[in-house]
Amino acid sequence: IYVKGLTAIIGGQAPAIMLMYLLVSGSVLTGMRRPMSRLTAEEQRLEGELRYVNSRLITNSEEIAFYSGNAREKKTIDSALARLTTHLKSVINFRFSMGFIDNIIAKYLATCVGFCVVAYPYLTASPLSRSSYQHRMEFYYKSGRMMVKLAEAIGRLVLAGREMTKLAGYTARVQELIIVLKDLNAGNYTRTMMHSATLPGSRTSSSLNFGKGRVVTADNLIKFEAVPLVTPNGDVLVNELTFEVKSGINVLVCGPNGCGKSSLFRILGELWPVFGGCVTKPAAGQLFYIPQRPYMTLGTLRDQIIYPDTTSDMDDASLWELLSRVQLTNIVEREGGWDAVADWMDVLSGGEKQRIAMARVFYHRPQFAILDECTSAVSVDVEDAMYRHCRELSITLFTVSHRKSLWKHHQYYLHMDGRGSFEFKPIDDDTQEFGS
Numbered sequence: 001i002y003v004k005g006l007t008a009i010i011g012g013q014a015p016a017i018m019l020m021y022l023l024v025s026g027s028v029l030t031g032m033r034r035p036m037s038r039l040t041a042e043e044q045r046l047e048g049e050l051r052y053v054n055s056r057l058i059t060n061s062e063e064i065a066f067y068s069g070n071a072r073e074k075k076t077i078d079s080a081l082a083r084l085t086t087h088l089k090s091v092i093n094f095r096f097s098m099g100f101i102d103n104i105i106a107k108y109l110a111t112c113v114g115f116c117v118v119a120y121p122y123l124t125a126s127p128l129s130r131s132s133y134q135h136r137m138e139f140y141y142k143s144g145r146m147m148v149k150l151a152e153a154i155g156r157l158v159l160a161g162r163e164m165t166k167l168a169g170y171t172a173r174v175q176e177l178i179i180v181l182k183d184l185n186a187g188n189y190t191r192t193m194m195h196s197a198t199l200p201g202s203r204t205s206s207s208l209n210f211g212k213g214r215v216v217t218a219d220n221l222i223k224f225e226a227v228p229l230v231t232p233n234g235d236v237l238v239n240e241l242t243f244e245v246k247s248g249i250n251v252l253v254c255g256p257n258g259c260g261k262s263s264l265f266r267i268l269g270e271l272w273p274v275f276g277g278c279v280t281k282p283a284a285g286q287l288f289y290i291p292q293r294p295y296m297t298l299g300t301l302r303d304q305i306i307y308p309d310t311t312s313d314m315d316d317a318s319l320w321e322l323l324s325r326v327q328l329t330n331i332v333e334r335e336g337g338w339d340a341v342a343d344w345m346d347v348l349s350g351g352e353k354q355r356i357a358m359a360r361v362f363y364h365r366p367q368f369a370i371l372d373e374c375t376s377a378v379s380v381d382v383e384d385a386m387y388r389h390c391r392e393l394s395i396t397l398f399t400v401s402h403r404k405s406l407w408k409h410h411q412y413y414l415h416m417d418g419r420g421s422f423e424f425k426p427i428d429d430d431t432q433e434f435g436s
Helices: 002-010 013-033 033-058 063-065 070-123 133-186 261-268 300-304 316-327 332-337 350-364 380-392 404-409
Strands: 216-218 221-229 235-246 251-254 276-281 287-290 366-373 397-398 412-416 421-428
Touching: 002 013, 013 070, 013 421, 033 063, 033 070, 033 316, 063 070, 063 287, 221 261, 235 397, 235 412, 235 421, 261 276, 261 366, 287 350, 300 316, 300 332, 300 350, 316 332, 316 350, 316 380, 397 404
Parallel strands: 216 276, 251 397, 251 412, 287 366, 366 397
Antiparallel strands: 221 235, 221 276, 412 421
């Protein structure tokens, strides 16, 4: 319709010039924009990689905290972020260059051509020729400039409103995070979703104060003195837990789900606050935690054993010896050597991951190791060999398991009944073993 109207008014030459200009400029810009599809695909891949790394960190945050693997995970995340930001700089530079060229070719030059086309009837014989020259120029200039400026102003207002709305949403979320962090620093843990009844005769969450308990660091000793097992939400699982374990005394921890076994280990790892009493424990590097589904970091096969260390003084022969202790030496050749990189959480089976985790314990040789059902997918004979090697390395074990075959490797048991009571007793011939 526009071409037909222009042809009727000023002839077919001007519309033909405009169409030819648009065709040529469109072809040129399309060719110049071709790298954008590749850059966009790479940007999405790197963003997905960064999201994946962060998701792994969130999912396995407790295990990473027990391992003191924050430095290693920070290095992994920083590396993924650096790759993304480097690529984004290239994308931004390309978009800036293309935006500049777009404005020149598709906006300013096109505007000049358009003005020339529109001005054609004013400069030649036409029905407007009956008006004065001054009137024609004034009408042309005012109407053209007002239309251009109005379009620019409306565009800026629309974009500004959209950006301000996005900024307001981000600001609100940041403010919520700041409030929560201030509450955590002040020790204010509030109940939000859980509404369980208080145990009979127990202290309520309001009578327990954050920071009232003490944590003392000492080698070769774990000791709880009247320590309540309390979740950050305020649920009291055990009123006052008291026991003492010296190096060389393995303890089997048992009880129903929700009785406080995991809470005990989280307090030991200083993931949860101590609301009362005194906890004596070795330094963080001398206390290791192995969950039922061990965490496998992003990196080489060697990295899985030495985690959270990033370099190792051990040679490959020493690492091979560690794998032989868990009967997993075949994995080195199968996966392509020590420097093979894979998503080990998916590549390894459940039993293989548990054996890697035990090899990790042998590598670090901590004073105490917490084994939370971490041999449930391992055969009994391999499990027995691994527990005997822990004894040889003088690693004291806290084991959560329902296997009767493990009782012989422990000297004491800690049983929590889930109703706030517990018993800590030696294992002897009269002890009734339970489990499967």
